[in-house]
Amino acid sequence: MSDPLRRLLAAPPDLPVAAGLPALDEALRSRGLAVVHAPPGTGKTTLVPPAVAQSVTGRVVVTQPSRIAARAAARRLAHLLGEPVGETVGYSVRGERRTSRSTRIEVVTTGLLLRRLQHDPELAGVGAVILDEVHERHLDADLTLALLLDVRANLREDLSLVAMSATIEAERTAALIGGGEAAPVISVPGALHPVETVWCPMPPGTRRTDDRGITPAFHDHVAATVRRALAEHGGDVLVFVPGVAEIDAVIRRLGGVEADVHPLHGRLSGAEQDRALSEGPRRRVIVSTAVAESSLTVPGVRVVVDAGFSREPRTDHRRGLASLVTVTVSRAAADQRAGRAGRLGPGAVLRCWSEAENAHLSAHPEPEIATADLTAFTLEVACWGSHDVRELALLDQPPPHALGAARRVLVELGAVTEDGRATSRGRAMAAVPVDPRLARALIDGAPLVGSRRAAEVVAMLSEDVRAPGGDLVAALRSLRSGQRSGAWRSQVTRLESVVKEQVGQRDNVPALTDDVAVGLVVALAHPDRIARKRSGGSSYLMTSGTGAALDPRDPGPLAGLEWLAVGDAERRSGQREARIRSAAPLTEDLALEAAGSSWTEVDEVGWTDGRVVARRRTLLGAIELSSVPISDPPVEAVTEAIREAVASEGIDLLTWSEAATALRARLDFLHRAMGDPWPDVSDEALTQNLQSWLGPQLARVRSARDLRRIDVVAALRALLPWPEAARLDALAPERVEVPSGSIVRIDYSQEQPVLAVRLQEVFGWDSAPALADGRVPLLLHLLSPARRPAAVTADLDSFWDNGYPGVRADLRGRYPKHSWPDDPRTAPATRRTNARRTRD
Numbered sequence: 001m002s003d004p005l006r007r008l009l010a011a012p013p014d015l016p017v018a019a020g021l022p023a024l025d026e027a028l029r030s031r032g033l034a035v036v037h038a039p040p041g042t043g044k045t046t047l048v049p050p051a052v053a054q055s056v057t058g059r060v061v062v063t064q065p066s067r068i069a070a071r072a073a074a075r076r077l078a079h080l081l082g083e084p085v086g087e088t089v090g091y092s093v094r095g096e097r098r099t100s101r102s103t104r105i106e107v108v109t110t111g112l113l114l115r116r117l118q119h120d121p122e123l124a125g126v127g128a129v130i131l132d133e134v135h136e137r138h139l140d141a142d143l144t145l146a147l148l149l150d151v152r153a154n155l156r157e158d159l160s161l162v163a164m165s166a167t168i169e170a171e172r173t174a175a176l177i178g179g180g181e182a183a184p185v186i187s188v189p190g191a192l193h194p195v196e197t198v199w200c201p202m203p204p205g206t207r208r209t210d211d212r213g214i215t216p217a218f219h220d221h222v223a224a225t226v227r228r229a230l231a232e233h234g235g236d237v238l239v240f241v242p243g244v245a246e247i248d249a250v251i252r253r254l255g256g257v258e259a260d261v262h263p264l265h266g267r268l269s270g271a272e273q274d275r276a277l278s279e280g281p282r283r284r285v286i287v288s289t290a291v292a293e294s295s296l297t298v299p300g301v302r303v304v305v306d307a308g309f310s311r312e313p314r315t316d317h318r319r320g321l322a323s324l325v326t327v328t329v330s331r332a333a334a335d336q337r338a339g340r341a342g343r344l345g346p347g348a349v350l351r352c353w354s355e356a357e358n359a360h361l362s363a364h365p366e367p368e369i370a371t372a373d374l375t376a377f378t379l380e381v382a383c384w385g386s387h388d389v390r391e392l393a394l395l396d397q398p399p400p401h402a403l404g405a406a407r408r409v410l411v412e413l414g415a416v417t418e419d420g421r422a423t424s425r426g427r428a429m430a431a432v433p434v435d436p437r438l439a440r441a442l443i444d445g446a447p448l449v450g451s452r453r454a455a456e457v458v459a460m461l462s463e464d465v466r467a468p469g470g471d472l473v474a475a476l477r478s479l480r481s482g483q484r485s486g487a488w489r490s491q492v493t494r495l496e497s498v499v500k501e502q503v504g505q506r507d508n509v510p511a512l513t514d515d516v517a518v519g520l521v522v523a524l525a526h527p528d529r530i531a532r533k534r535s536g537g538s539s540y541l542m543t544s545g546t547g548a549a550l551d552p553r554d555p556g557p558l559a560g561l562e563w564l565a566v567g568d569a570e571r572r573s574g575q576r577e578a579r580i581r582s583a584a585p586l587t588e589d590l591a592l593e594a595a596g597s598s599w600t601e602v603d604e605v606g607w608t609d610g611r612v613v614a615r616r617r618t619l620l621g622a623i624e625l626s627s628v629p630i631s632d633p634p635v636e637a638v639t640e641a642i643r644e645a646v647a648s649e650g651i652d653l654l655t656w657s658e659a660a661t662a663l664r665a666r667l668d669f670l671h672r673a674m675g676d677p678w679p680d681v682s683d684e685a686l687t688q689n690l691q692s693w694l695g696p697q698l699a700r701v702r703s704a705r706d707l708r709r710i711d712v713v714a715a716l717r718a719l720l721p722w723p724e725a726a727r728l729d730a731l732a733p734e735r736v737e738v739p740s741g742s743i744v745r746i747d748y749s750q751e752q753p754v755l756a757v758r759l760q761e762v763f764g765w766d767s768a769p770a771l772a773d774g775r776v777p778l779l780l781h782l783l784s785p786a787r788r789p790a791a792v793t794a795d796l797d798s799f800w801d802n803g804y805p806g807v808r809a810d811l812r813g814r815y816p817k818h819s820w821p822d823d824p825r826t827a828p829a830t831r832r833t834n835a836r837r838t839r840d
Contacts, residue, residue, distance in 0.1 A: 004081040004088050005050045005104065013080065015043025020186040021051045024162070027184035028055040028128070032152075032160045033177055037170035038188035040336060041343040044164050045073050045132055045297075046080065049089075049105045056160050058127025059103065063110045065133050065141065066266055066291050067093040068273050073132075074098075074107040076297065094433055095490045096270065110141045111433070117147050118383055118430065121155055128160035135167040137367035137395070139313075139377055146392040147384060149177060167332065167364075169395075176393055192342035195304075200225045201354040208352075211579075212551065213326055214246060214309065218352075222307050223253035225350050226285060230259060233348050235302020236284040238292060240337050242309040242326050247287045254285060264288035264298075267463055269486035293336050297343070304341040304349040306334060312365065313372035315402065325570065330365045331358070369398050375436050378406040379415055382422040383430045412527075412597060413440050432498050434462045441525035446499045448593070449517040450509045455495035456480070457521040459488050461567055469556020472567050472584040473518045519586035522565035523594035529566035530591045531583070532623045539577055540564060543598055543621025547577035561585050565594070588625070595620055603630060605637035607645035610704040612638055635699050636691075642701060643690045651683045653707050660712040665748035666732040667716065673772040674731070677721035693719045731772050739764040739829035746771075746778065752794070756781040759790055759807070760819050763827040768796045782807075785815045785833075800824050 012018045017038050027034035038044040045062075053060045064070040074091035081088055090099030091107040099106055108116075110131070116123065123129070129148055134141060145163065152159050163173045163183075174182040200221075202208060208218040222241065229237050237259070241247055247263045254261050262276035264286050276286050279300045290310050292298055310333060314325045329337075334351070341347030351358070369377070377398070381389050389398060410416040415426030415436055422430070432439035438458045445454035460476055467475035479485045512520065523530050531540035531548055538559075539549040548569050550558055558564060563586040571578040592599060598621040605614045614633035618625040646653055656664075670678040679685070686693065693715045701707055720728065732753075735743045740761035747754040753771055759782040768778045782791040782799075790807050793799040804824055812820035821827035 004083060005053055008050050008080055009047075009054060012047055013043065015047055016190070017043040017047050017188045020188045021047065023184070023186045024048065024051055025055050027186065028052065028160050028162070031178075031184060032158070033183035034162045035170045035174040035177070035183050035185045036162060036164045036188065037166075037185055038164065039166050039190035039192065040339050041192055042188050042190060044188065046077060048162065048164060049077065049107075049130055052128050052130060052160065052162055053104050056127035058125055060105045060128045060130065061113060061123075061126050062105060062107045062130040063113050063132055063141070063144065064107060065110060065136055065138055067096075067109055068264070068266060068268075068277075068291050069133075070107045070109050071096075071270060071273070072277055072297065074105075077105065077107075095494050110138065110144050114140055114144050114147070114380065115433070117144065117151070118380070121147075121151055123151065123156065123159065126159065128162065130162045130164065132164045133166070134163045134173055135165040135169040137169070137365070137369070139368040139372050139374075142367065142369055142394055142396070143377060143380060143392075145173075145177070146394050149393045150384075166336070172395060176395055192339050193344070193346045195338050195342040195346070196348040197338065198348055198350045199355050199358075200228070200350050200352050201357070202352070208308075209326070212553075214242070214249075216249075218307075219246065219249040219253060222250050222305065222352055225352055226250070226254060226305050227257060229303045229305050229348070229350050230257060230283070230285070233303045235344070235347065236279070236286065236298075236300040237303045237305060238298055238301045238340055239285060239287040239305045239307070240290065240293070241287060241307045242311040243289060243324070246307070246309075247289065250287050254287075257285065259283040259285045261285045261287065264292060266291055267487045269490075272486070290333070292340065293333060298340065300344070301340055302344060302347045304337055304347070306337050306349060306351050308334070308351060308353045310365070313368060315371065315373040315405075328361060330363060331361045332364045334358075334361065367396055369394070369396050373435075374398055374402045374406040375409050378403060378420075379410055379422065379426060379430050379436050382410070382416045382420055383427055387420045410436065413437070415440075428502055432502075433494070434458060437525045438462055441521050442495055442499050443502055445521040445524050446503050448510060448520060449512055451496050451499050451503075452492070453514075453517055454521055455492045455499060457518050458525070459491040459495055461522065461525060462491065463488065467567075467582040469554055469558070470550060470580055470582050471556050471558055472522060472582050473515050474557070475582070476514065476518055515585045516587060516590055519563075519565040519584035520590045520594060522567045522584050523586055523591060526566065527595035527598060528621065529569060530586065530595055530620065530623070531564045531566050531580075532591075533560075533562050540566075540580070541623055542566065542569075542578075543595055543623055545622035546571070548580050549577050550580050550583075558583055558585070563587055563591055565591075591620060603633070603637070605630070605633045605641045607641045607648075612641055612702045614638075638701065639691045639694075639698050642698060642707070643687060646687045646690065651686055653704060654710055654712050655708045656712060660716060662734065662748070663713055663716050666728070666734070667719065669748045669753060669776075670728075670732050670772060673776050677724060679719040679721070681716070681719070733771070736769055736778070738762055740831045741829075742831060750779070752776060752779045754779045754781055756783060758783045758785060758787065758831075760785070761829050761831060762796070763819070763821065763824045763829040765829075766797050766825060768794060784811055785818045 024034055036044055036048055049060055049062050064073055070091050070093050074085050074089050078085045078089040086098040086100050087102055089105045090103040092099060092112055093109050131145055148161055152161060161177060163177060165173055170185055174185045177183045202221050206217050207215055209215060226237060226239055241250055244265050244267060247265060251261055251263060260280055260282050262284060264276040277298060284300065286298055308329050309326050310329050311324045312327050338349035341349050386392055407420060411418060413436060414423060415429050416422055429436050429439035432442055438461055442454050442458045456476060460479060479488050528544040529542050531542045533540055539547055542548055548566060564583040565586040566580055567582040569578040569580050600619045602619060603616050605612060614630040615627045616630055617627045664681050667679060667681045671680050694710060695718060697710050697715060735745050736755060737743050738757055738761045742761055744755055744757050755778045768780050770777045777794045779794045780796060781789060784790045791799065791803050808820045817833035819830055
């Protein structure tokens with residue numbers, strides 16, 4: 001170990017974590033693994049890296065979740081050593097590296113370590129990796145931990161690994177990294193001073209958010225709460241708001257305060273970040289995103305003002321809409337923020353919500369792997385060589401539907417094969433430090449719009465840019481001319497360099513104006529969000545099939561344009577359409593250039609307004625480009641269209657004559673009584689098997705009138721099974737002769753076939769006839785001479801003995817001219833009265 005680090009550990013600062021360093025040394029020497037559980041402010045980021053360097057050979061790599069935190073951690077530790085950054089302690093972040101051969105501790109962003117692992121899985125020269133703030137559960141941190149465990153298991157048993165957590169996630173992490181035996185956990189008690197909580201809700205009747213996001217009234221309220229904090233409390237003030245737009249809004253409202261006001265977020269240049277983190281001659285107000293929540297020390301802070309929101313990734317996987325959304329902060333995150341006021345001494349937190357609202361906050365934020373878009377994650381896994389993410393040791397497995405959606409996107413981009421293997425194109429895209437969609441836009445856009453302009457647009461899209469009026473072209477021009485776009489310019493330079501390595505210098509490119517060039521690059525990044533204005537309306541249809549609309553209160557210069565390339569869209573719960581937050585103009589030709597794989601030509605035959613409508617449609621995804629009629633559509637397609645019409649509107653679209661209804665009832669009876677091969681003629685079966693019984697007659701159908709002309713009786717007879725069809729009349733006769741000589745129709749519409757006949761006409765029968773080869777007896781509805789119901793029976797023999805005497809006694813007085821014999825079994829059946837028979 002170098003002398004500066006030895007001197008630091010010999011006389012460490014008075015930080016609580018120092019008490020746990022001997023246990024950490026023992027854990028690393030015995031297991032090579034450890035979990036440090038220490039709340040913010042205990043000094044773990046400051047003293048654990050030197051202690052690990054004392055226990056291992058080689059460089060110690062320390063991860064931080066953001067560039068700001070990485071640079072600040074390295075500078076703080078270098079200051080304690082009395083050295084400039086880049087000697088014993090250095091850092092590497094996107095676009096900036098300050099290390100040397102003498103560097104023992106290198107602080108990096110988690111994303112940068114992930115890139116290194118992909119290029120050098122053995123991490124040559126690295127003796128240990130320290131993952132800080134693992135409790136924040138960022139997606140790249142979860143994946144980096146899983147890959148490091150894979151490296152330890154298969155390539156580098158000697159690689160020491162330390163995970164540092166500020167929450168009870170430490171126990172889960174210890175179980176995960178320890179495999180069969182949990183890794184040692186070194187717990188360090190907190191050292192925060194008391195922090196007074198002041199509840200500062202908005203006045204009744206005002207709203208913090210509306211359908212456009214955070215309201216101007218709430219920005220006013222946050223600024224007023226900051227002024228209150230300055231007036232009632234001492235020390236610097238750290239203000240938490242969800243994003244860059246909110247930082248700007250609050251700072252505009254703090255004009256004239258007796259303090260230096262600084263923004264703090266990841267898009268600032270290094271110099272601007274350093275100004276926010278450095279104490280000055282006056283009090284400071286630092287308005288920050290969640291970057292200062294736990295992984296970053298902001299000196300001098302004694303007061304925290306918390307707006308109560310955070311910005312987290314959310315994805316509508318069904319519609320393919322991924323974006324950062326503003327959500328209410330969790331209680332755990334709110335407590336982390338409040339702790340920032342108690343590091344130097346007693347402090348205060350002013351919360352812009354009520355104590356009652358606080359009770360309803362979620363306990364913890366959801367891990368990103370459960371809610372974020374997984375396209376980049378899935379590509380990283382494929383490039384690692386794992387075809388099944390379950391092979392990796394993850395704290396939480398990703399949702400299967402989200403993985404499936406990501407895999408489909410990557411296959412469409414040509415980044416992975418159908419079985420999940422990374423292609424050479426996919427590896428090239430993974431080398432670009434942006435989302436795979438943006439990497440595709442950069443690589444494919446450079447030959448079309450020029451390397452510089454493609455890099456400018458992709459750099460803009462990679463940030464959370466709020467375009468005025470949603471116009472990305474105006475946003476690009478603002479960035480080009482702006483004084484505070486240093487981070488964007490640095491990213492443009494990096495991306496331009498990367499794309500030149502990938503596709504070479506591109507000078508001779510088509511002459512496109514910025515208007516459509518921006519739209520083309522956006523469309524290459526998000527071909528599923530290419531949108532065309534709906535006819536007769538102001539809303540749009542995207543190629544994904546999702547409806548979208550500009551903000552009707554502020555449509556901006558994009559209103560009325562036929563084609564848009566949508567950069568960002570958000571669909572809120574309960575809304576039918578997504579709200580377009582940013583977009584650029586596009587043309588149909590450029591839409592086809594960007595989304596050519598979505599171009600299809602399909603023949604569609606459907607039933608519309610009582611007619612078969614056949615047309616050939618040219619589509620770009622869900623967007624119809626053109627449509628022409630088809631004069632002679634395929635019979636199969638016509639049949640399917642009619643089947644869908646019948647399924648939707650009912651079998652009564654056909655003309656059911658009395659004969660057709662009767663035949664269908666007989667067939668239904670035989671199917672129920674005897675089963676196969678007698679066909680199922682229920683509504684569902686007839687609809688499903690339309691072709692099998694309507695057959696050639698369907699070829700002539702083009703309208704509901706044609707359907708009504710179909711001979712349904714003939715169609716039903718086509719269903720009769722052969723040779724059994726010859727026995728139809730024997731098994732289920734249409735009529736039956738009764739003892740009186742009358743031929744009576746059988747009613748098959750009931751569950752059991754019914755023969756309705758006057759009682760006198762069945763004298764002489766001992767039993768009712770049975771149908772279906774004797775399986776089902778006729779149900780006799782015995783009628784009075786006036787053809788009114790007298791009795792119902794399927795057991796005629798029993799009826800003569802038990803039911804007939806009562807019927808005879810009841811009816812013979814009313815119908816004295818009709819026969820009422822004592823023994824109906826032997827009496828002659830008759831259709832006539834006694835008097836009439838006597839005259840004969």
